[in-house]
Amino acid sequence: MWIGCRSCVEWGVDPLGRRSETRRERKGPFSTRQLTRLGLLTAVGLALALLERQLPPPAPVPGVRWGLANAATLAALALDGPGAGFAVWASRFVLTQAFAGTLFGPAFFVGGAGGLLAWAAMALLSRSRRFGPAGVSAAGAVAHHVGQLAAAAAVTATPGVLLLLPLLLVLGPPVGLLIGVLVGLLLSRLRSAGALEGTGALKGTGALKGMGALAGSDAPAGPGAPDPSGGGTGRHPVAARVRSRLIRPADMILAVGVAAVALLLVLGRTWWPAARTTPTRAVVTVAGTTWRTLDLRQDGIYPVEPAGGHLVIEVAGGAVRMRESDCPDQVCVLTGWISLPGDMIVCVPYRVVIQVTGGTDDGPDAILR
Numbered sequence: 001m002w003i004g005c006r007s008c009v010e011w012g013v014d015p016l017g018r019r020s021e022t023r024r025e026r027k028g029p030f031s032t033r034q035l036t037r038l039g040l041l042t043a044v045g046l047a048l049a050l051l052e053r054q055l056p057p058p059a060p061v062p063g064v065r066w067g068l069a070n071a072a073t074l075a076a077l078a079l080d081g082p083g084a085g086f087a088v089w090a091s092r093f094v095l096t097q098a099f100a101g102t103l104f105g106p107a108f109f110v111g112g113a114g115g116l117l118a119w120a121a122m123a124l125l126s127r128s129r130r131f132g133p134a135g136v137s138a139a140g141a142v143a144h145h146v147g148q149l150a151a152a153a154a155v156t157a158t159p160g161v162l163l164l165l166p167l168l169l170v171l172g173p174p175v176g177l178l179i180g181v182l183v184g185l186l187l188s189r190l191r192s193a194g195a196l197e198g199t200g201a202l203k204g205t206g207a208l209k210g211m212g213a214l215a216g217s218d219a220p221a222g223p224g225a226p227d228p229s230g231g232g233t234g235r236h237p238v239a240a241r242v243r244s245r246l247i248r249p250a251d252m253i254l255a256v257g258v259a260a261v262a263l264l265l266v267l268g269r270t271w272w273p274a275a276r277t278t279p280t281r282a283v284v285t286v287a288g289t290t291w292r293t294l295d296l297r298q299d300g301i302y303p304v305e306p307a308g309g310h311l312v313i314e315v316a317g318g319a320v321r322m323r324e325s326d327c328p329d330q331v332c333v334l335t336g337w338i339s340l341p342g343d344m345i346v347c348v349p350y351r352v353v354i355q356v357t358g359g360t361d362d363g364p365d366a367i368l369r
Contacts (some may be wrong), residue, residue: 030087034080038088045072045092050099053329059171060336062164062346063148067141067179069096073119074137074183082123089119100328106155107329107348114148128250133187135251137180141172142258156351157288163342169262173255177247184246279341279356282320284313287351296320296339296356306350313354320354322347 030038049069057064069092077085093115097103121143125136145168153161282294286306294302294315301323302313311332312324319339322332325347332347338356345354 029083030080034084037079038076038084041072041076041088042091042095045069045088046095046099048072049092049096053100057331057334058175060334061167061171062331062335062344063145063152063168064171064175067137067144067175070118070137070140070144070176071179071183074122074133074140074180075187077119077122077126077136078133078183078187082119082126085123086119089115102328102349105349106351107327110148110151110155110348113151114144114146117147118144130248130250131254132180132246132248132251133184134177134180134247135254137183138173138176138251138255138258141176141179142169145169145172152346152348155348156285156346156353158285158353160355161344161346161353164344164346166262166265170259170266173259177251177255180251181246279318279339279358281357282313282315283355283357285353285355291352294320304350304352306352309350311347311350311352320356321345322354325350 046069048071052066052068055066058066072092073085073089076088093112094103097105097108097111100107102108118140122136122140125131125139131139145165149162149165149168153159280296282296283290284292284294284302284304286304291304292302294300294313296315296318299316300314302315304311304313310324310326311322314321314323319337321337322335322345325333327347327349329349332345332352335345338345338354341356341358343356347353
């Protein structure tokens with residue numbers, strides 16, 4: 001019987017000529033299998049991001065998206081840790097911006113700030129056993145909104161953009177929970193089918209060890225119990241627990257708590273002095289400088305020509321909207337009509353912000369026909 005020698009083990013060679021991936025072959029933070037998996041997750045994330053751009057947002061609020069592409073980042077983080085999650089997010093984000101034609105533009109920095117903060121929040125919470133994939137995803141959604149709004153306020157030179165944060169925090173956690181549940185279900189099915197053999201999720205080294213969702217470190221041992229490293233036969237012992245605990249108490253406390261506080265702030269807008277005034281004006285700023293103050297009582301069409309772009313603002317029936325824009329993401333157009341004091345339309349690529357305010361009867365400073 002061949003017992004083996006140190007050189008054979010080090011070089012991954014056995015007498016039958018088979019090779020195994022060893023420490024000598026692994027010249028980086030990821031093994032060949034991990035790199036292949038991360039490449040597939042990046043491709044999936046890119047496809048989801050491009051698909052998401054064609055879908056209407058879940059609500060007509062600037063900055064709100066479905067977050068489908070975040071599923072790939074969450075899956076990578078769960079399987080192979082924070083470094084893998086960052087690699088998938090960064091690669092997918094740069095490719096998406098390149099395909100959209102917004103690489104290194106204002107939208108690139110706004111989206112990058114949100115995505116980077118979301119990854120950091122998910123990486124941090126994934127180390128806790130209290131949270132499952134749903135809670136980690138919800139935390140990422142909250143952090144993403146905070147990061148992108150802070151960056152948008154800086155890019156557009158309009159601090160008032162931060163007033164959108166409470167509304168975004170009402171909508172973000174439910175969407176994050178949904179994405180987390182879907183990722184948890186997918187990973188559970190893949191693990192049950194044996195497709196995650198040799199991943200950190202089964203060996204107890206992935207981020208889900210902290211989440212306690214797929215790791216087997218706390219699984220009971222006993223006769224017939226499968227090997228936590230992926231060997232043996234039968235189903236992983238925490239399979240039923242994964243399915244029954246897709247949303248944990250801590251996940252709900254986090255999501256509901258953030259949404260409840262944000263909802264109180266949104267409802268509290270009716271008590272703000274500005275909210276008790278009659279909406280008669282819409283202030284249009286370009287790069288932080290007031291371009292026009294439009295009278296909402298006068299219907300009209302207002303072309304805007306920022307550097308390198310073309311937009312058309314329409315006022316009708318006491319409301320205002322971005323009728324046309326040649327920006328890549330069309331978020332400003334999809335926002336639709338706004339008419340309440342404090343409502344905003346934000347076009348990050350061209351640094352244009354429209355905000356409804358109360359006002360006096362002085363009339364507009366310009367009416368274009």
